[in-house]
Amino acid sequence: YTPGVSSSESSGDRPERSALSAFLVLLKIPQLLVLLFLFVCSLDVLSSAFQLAGGKVAGDIFQDNAILSNPVAGLVVGILVTVLVQSSSTSTSIVVSLVSSGLLEVSAAVPIIMGTNVGTSVTNTIVALMQAGERNEFKRAFAGATIHDCFNWLSVLVLLPLEVATGLLSTLAKLTVRSLHVQSGEEAPELLKVITEPVTKLIIQLDKSVVTGIAMGDQSMRNRSLVKVWCKTASAVTTVSSSNVTVVTASNCSSAIGCLQESNVTLTTDNLTSIVNIEKCKHAFMDTQLSDLAVGLILLAGSLTMLCTCLLLLVKILNSLLQGQVAKVIQVIINTDPPYPFGWLTGYLAMFVGAGMTFIVQSSSVFTSAMTPLIGIGVISLERAYPLTLGSNIGTTTTAILAAMASPGDKLPAACQIALCHLFFNVFGILLWYPVPQTRLPIRMASMLGERTAKYRWFAVLYLVLFFLLLPSLVFGLSLAGWRVMVGVGAPFLGVMLFIGLVNLLQARSPGHLPAVLQSWDFLPRWMHSLKPLDRAITKATVCCSPARADLEAVVTVTSELKTPAEQHRSSPVAYDNPALSYLEEVPSHPRVFKLRGLERCNSTPL
Known part of the structure; x- marks a missing residue:
């Protein structure tokens, strides 16, 4: 009761307040959609920026087949190239081109595909850094981002030795391609790109054939810019004729006509195909005369600024929308399992949703990056984010399969085989780390990383640099020195890591089985x-x-x-x-x- 205000007046204000709050909610929904659209566009521009800054370096990495024949080096190459170009589809298309041209065997390409799967998870880890301002949100967001990394690394640790020893993935993919009698089809449908490309094409357009050409050893591509200049071209065929006339000596012929009749005349015709430039592209960096590195750095700064701004505003609007009973209802709907005996189906339904959403946006990085702030504010739990992420891995492989089926007839078997290897890698990873609850180690590992990051926030940057740059670069450098050096350095390192892990496990579960000095690390x-x-x-x-x-x-x-x-x-x-x-x-x-x-x-x- 308010003094001086009648109860009828106070009750009359309630419908007005509820109408005002409903109007504000309806006003925030379009803002949310616009920010989400700009967020996806900034991720696309960020990928282009990384390709401009490191695309040619990525192409050079693919040239040494002696290194790529080493499975560990191939894995590292896949990680580094995907981190450099920020696109697993780009690095996968390069691998498909190398395999179809005969420059790379399928067995050597499988570890590279595994590396691209690991490298693509760096984007949502970068997005999680934007929520470092609030400790609890950062803990949840970083755990939700690194659960993808943990799943990929654990799958690689099991499936890479198995593939090297038995050729399981490549053989299974080869048998599948032969049994299905795959034929060339249409290209993968563009769903979200139909909306985002009109905006991103006004900012930058790239000639992706440059990186593929460098990887395949085309030296003419080295001096060619990645910034696309001509958007509309045509092929012109010119017929060139040449004749080769051999005339005998004048002493052996009575007349010029006789000499020509007795000579050998050869007429050859060649068809020369040339590219005719018709229309220039229209984007912001069309005639700037800047180097690829300069354009890449400018786009990198701009896209990161846009990414941070959109993410902060998205989190702010979501926090204002998901308050009180609304947040509780959404959390219950998303994170609650149905009653027994159908509770086990919830995770697989979440996988289906993750695969479908990734197929719509055509990028696992976009889907997992958009999911990261929702995990941070507590709308999606880590246990529910795990099957959504696994479904996202499946969704991105279906897009790759459709893209492979659009390849020409001579490249079709190799392209489909590589795409199926990518699919089988994720399927076997899910079978290893999801069906049995006790084997869901990525959830526990991600929770530990989230706790550590909440305690020391700089640990997130250390993790990002260490696992996606320093360690892959170190392994790649050791592979350049030869397999003897790599085994000599890597075997003791792995032995020490296994010993530390075993001791930590015994310290937590059964310290009595350890000597007194090893029951803690205080010595x-x-x-x-x-x-x-x-x-x-x-x-x-x-x-x-x-x-x-x-x-x-x-x-x-x-x-x-x-x-x-x-x-x-x-x-x-x-x-x-x-x-x-x-x-x-x-x-x-x-x-x-x-x-x-x-x-x-x-x-x-x-x-």
Whole structure:
């Protein structure tokens, strides 16, 4: 009851308020759709920027067949190329061209396809970094992004040795192609690209044949720009005739006519095909005279800015829409399983939804990147995001199969075989890591990564650089030195990693089976088993991102005066106001307890 306002007036205001709130919700929905459209467009431009900056390097990587014949090197090449061009479809099309031209065997191409599957998951990990401002959202978003990485890496660890030993995927794909009698069909339908391409084509258009040509050894493509100049061309056929006349010596013929009659005359006709340029492209970088690297860096900065802006606004609008009972209802609908005995079907239904949505947007990166902020704000749980991600992997392979079926007749078997290898890799990965709940290791691994990232936010950047750049580059460098060097360095490293993993498992499950010294890692220096020393170093190095030094010292001084000497000893000496690099105590501080000899059974009092 409000003094001075009658109950009839207050009740009359309620319909107006509800109508106003409904109008605001209806106004936010078009904003949400526009931001989602710009978000997808920025991802497309980001892929073009990476191709301009590193596309020719990616083409050079594919040239050394001696390296690609090494399965581990082929896996790393697939990862690096996909990270460089930010498009698994581009790297897969290069592999298909190499196989169909006879430059690469199918057995050598399968590890590269596995690498492209791993490399394509870097995009949603980058998107998760945009939610680093709020700790809990960042934890959920990073876990949802890395669940794709964990699934791909675990599948590679099992299926790559199996493929090298038995040729399972390539043989199964070959038998499937032979039994189905595949014939050339139409190209894959463009669904979402029909909407986004009119916008992205006004920004940049690329000549993707340049990267493929460099990979196939065409030296003329090296000096050719990736920025597309001519959008409409035509083929012109010119007939050229040449004759070869051999005339005998004049002493052997009575007349010129006789000489011509006795000579050998050869007439040849050649058809020369040339490309005639008709109409130039119309995009922002048409006649800028900038290098590919400069254009790529400009687009990279612009697309990342647009990506961050759209993502922040999307999260803000979603948070305002999904409040109160609305959020609870949506969470219940998405994350609740149906009653027994149909609960097990929910995950497979989510896979079907993920595959269908990926087929519509024609990119697993777009679907998983759009799903990442929803995981961050808690609308989609990690357990539900896992089957959606697996379905996305299946959806992107169906698009590749349709694209392969549009290949010419001579390239059709190889293209379909590579696309089916991609499909079977994901199918076998799902059979390994989903049907039995105890085998869903990617969920647990992603949860651990999310917890670690929430504690040390810089760990997300370290993870991104380490697993998608430094480690693949190191393995690729070792492969250049030969398989003996790679085995000599890699075998001890893998042995140490397996030993550490086994000890960690026993420490958590059954520490009594370990020697006393191995029941914890405390016998090692702190920096070898904890991220806290590195966190302190990074925090001190980023003091420029904190408030003024004088203000910091004043705050620390006032805070320290309010604490007891024991509290000052236990707590961190300086707490920087840098949320992106803040950290929590690894070990909780407890008051020191003194016990008297002979009085162990008595309750001691903390001093």
